[in-house]
Amino acid sequence: MNISLILQMAADADPERIGLVCDGERWSYRAIQRAAHGAAANIADIGCSHIALLDESSEAAPIALFGAALAGIPYVPLNYRLADTDLAALLQRIAPAYIVGDVERAKRLAPEGGHTFCSRKDFVAAAEAAADTASGEEREGEGIAAQIFTSGTTAAPKAALLRHSNLLGYILGTVEFCSATEDDAQLVCVPPYHIAGISALLSSFYALRRIVLLPAFDPDDWLQLASAERVTNAFVVPTMLARIIERIDEGVQADLSALRAIAYGGGRMPPELIDRALDLFPETNFTNAYGLTETSSTIALLGPEEHRSAHNSSDPAVRARLGSVGRPLPTVELEIRDEEGKSLPAGECGEVYVRGEQVSGEYRGKSALDAEGWFPTRDAGWLDSEGYLFLAGRADDVIVRGGENISPGEIEEVLMSHPAIAEAVAVGVPSTEWGEAVAIAIVIRPGCDRPDDTTLRTLIKDRLRSSRVPERIAVLDEMPYNEMGKLLRRQVRAHFQDN
Numbered sequence: 001m002n003i004s005l006i007l008q009m010a011a012d013a014d015p016e017r018i019g020l021v022c023d024g025e026r027w028s029y030r031a032i033q034r035a036a037h038g039a040a041a042n043i044a045d046i047g048c049s050h051i052a053l054l055d056e057s058s059e060a061a062p063i064a065l066f067g068a069a070l071a072g073i074p075y076v077p078l079n080y081r082l083a084d085t086d087l088a089a090l091l092q093r094i095a096p097a098y099i100v101g102d103v104e105r106a107k108r109l110a111p112e113g114g115h116t117f118c119s120r121k122d123f124v125a126a127a128e129a130a131a132d133t134a135s136g137e138e139r140e141g142e143g144i145a146a147q148i149f150t151s152g153t154t155a156a157p158k159a160a161l162l163r164h165s166n167l168l169g170y171i172l173g174t175v176e177f178c179s180a181t182e183d184d185a186q187l188v189c190v191p192p193y194h195i196a197g198i199s200a201l202l203s204s205f206y207a208l209r210r211i212v213l214l215p216a217f218d219p220d221d222w223l224q225l226a227s228a229e230r231v232t233n234a235f236v237v238p239t240m241l242a243r244i245i246e247r248i249d250e251g252v253q254a255d256l257s258a259l260r261a262i263a264y265g266g267g268r269m270p271p272e273l274i275d276r277a278l279d280l281f282p283e284t285n286f287t288n289a290y291g292l293t294e295t296s297s298t299i300a301l302l303g304p305e306e307h308r309s310a311h312n313s314s315d316p317a318v319r320a321r322l323g324s325v326g327r328p329l330p331t332v333e334l335e336i337r338d339e340e341g342k343s344l345p346a347g348e349c350g351e352v353y354v355r356g357e358q359v360s361g362e363y364r365g366k367s368a369l370d371a372e373g374w375f376p377t378r379d380a381g382w383l384d385s386e387g388y389l390f391l392a393g394r395a396d397d398v399i400v401r402g403g404e405n406i407s408p409g410e411i412e413e414v415l416m417s418h419p420a421i422a423e424a425v426a427v428g429v430p431s432t433e434w435g436e437a438v439a440i441a442i443v444i445r446p447g448c449d450r451p452d453d454t455t456l457r458t459l460i461k462d463r464l465r466s467s468r469v470p471e472r473i474a475v476l477d478e479m480p481y482n483e484m485g486k487l488l489r490r491q492v493r494a495h496f497q498d499n
Contacts, residue, residue: 002138002164003145004069006171006206007033007062013178014208021185021229022059022213029205032062038130039067039123044139046116048098050147052076052091053192055101056215060120061192062201063127064100065146069164072141077148077193084109090149090157091115146198147364148293159364160293162195169357170296171202173331180209183258187226187234189214196266199297200235209233219243223254230258235289237266237485242273245280256281261304265289265325267485268391270423271416274322278311290325290389292377294368296358299334300389302326317384324388332356334389335374336382349382349407351395380407397489399428400436401467408489411470414463415440415456420448423479427489429472429496439472439496443479450475472496 007029010019015030027035043051051068053061053076061077068075076094078087080102088109091099095113099106100123107117118126145164149157186204188211190196204211212229214222217240226234236244241264248254262277262284269288278286285304291297302324310321328334335343336350344350353374361368361375369375380392392409399406408426415424423443431437444450457469480491 001168002069003167003202004036004066004138005168006202007036007066009177010205010208017182017208018210019205019208020059020062020211020213022057022215025059027059029208032059032066034131034134035059035063035124035127036066036070037134037136039063039127040070040139041130041134042126043067043071043073043098046098048073048096048116050074050076050094050097052078052094052097052099053101054078054080054087054099054106055120055192056080057188057190057192057197057213058120058215059213060100060123061197061213062205063124065198065201067127069145070138072139074141074144074147074161076146077191077197079149079191079193081191086157093159094147148193148195148198150293160360161362161364162293162296162360163362166296166358166360167198167202169331170199170298171206173358174298174329175203175206177206178208180204180207182210183230184233185210185212185229185231185258187212187214187222187229187231189217189222189240190235190237190266194266195291195293195297196235199291219247220252223247223252223256226256226259227254231256232258233261233263234259235263235265238264238269238273239267239481239485241277242270245273245276248280259284261285261287263287263289265291265298267481267487269323271322274307275311278307288325290391292379294359294361294375295332295354295356295377296360298329299332299354299356299358300325300328302388320390321384321388324384324390326389327387328354328389329356331358334383337376341370344382346383346385346387349380349392352377352379352381352389352391380409393489397427399426399438401428401431401438402434404467406438406468410464411438411440411460411468414460415442417463418451418456418459420445420451422446425479425487425489425492426470427493427496429493431471437471438468439474439493440470441474441476441479441492441495443476474499 011029011033016028018026019029020027065075091110098116103117103119143163146162148160188200286307288302289298290300333355338350355374359375378395380395392407411426412424422445425441428436429439480488
């Protein structure tokens, strides 16, 4: 099967229903399907190996995604925020491609390679013009629906491959077809090059839920659009939610009475932030979604009832679940393994492994799956006795001090218990004596005095043990995050190297 089936089913079920709203324009499912077929015809005429989107979110994203699927070639959404050198390297790796979006920049960075360049406006217009003469046939390809370049935090970005079977495995296993009413609307403001952007398109189209695109996040624009479109569902990353709540607390008015559900993910959610959100939106269902590019999006969920029960509970173990990412989806197998690959019992920290139809674990030129189909996520974590998954950072972030593995998360959790600390990060720094030593960076809450170093070291020693006591301490104005709300630990490490 092909992911174009999702669009076909939506267009067959309710062709005139509005499926997409962007910059004031409204697209029916029939109109999107016609444009996708037109795009596929144009792609086939050009004879390129990929269709790449170098642009913010717009109607061009679903047209390119489904058009590529119909044409039998991979869809490659590119990170337009990359530096020129990094982006030029990616453009070289997908040549010859049909590149949609920032034509001036793409031509400047990749003048050779046989690329075809087309602006967003021209791409959409050409797709609509070709719709009447398009054959409507689905062309066979390699089975690859999307090629998404990973963030490349420690090395050159990998080209993660998601096959049609992976994406359909996720959608068919988690979303009920045509389950949304005409009033249901999903506000999407994540960039198109992130797996969350792709999964939002596929899941909303399959449910027949109207997508309201916000090309670039701004809290005031988000509030205005949510109010104007009577948005019922939204996906945000923690930093977005924090800024939205900050503006509401500052007095910005918006009618959010239609907002029934907020899903979040992409980074660590501070406990005080989700507590504040649950108080501010008492009738809204919150869901924490944990997933990766290589798993076609979500593999674990902390659902609405679990949020409310944890928020209202006086039991510390239940309350702690607000800091978890919930339990694995029924369609996914998940286990925690040690460094030798041995499965660990509840309560023990190791690396998260997953297996399931939606799990790709495949990169251009190689697969990361083991012989039994398990994918090592490189995320560290543990399961509690009820099967709730708690993450402890990336497995590569583990601090190895004198041969002892130390989870940054346990140190950060203790630091966050101090009333003056708004954020805390623990990283490993080079040490002549221990190989690595613990260093911590903190952000102070507004209006609070900075705790002295002795107080912080004593706090950690009393709650944990002496091996966790930091050798170096830094106070930052703010922590470095990427646009999806993920903490950039490498930049925190770089701070200690430079100071």
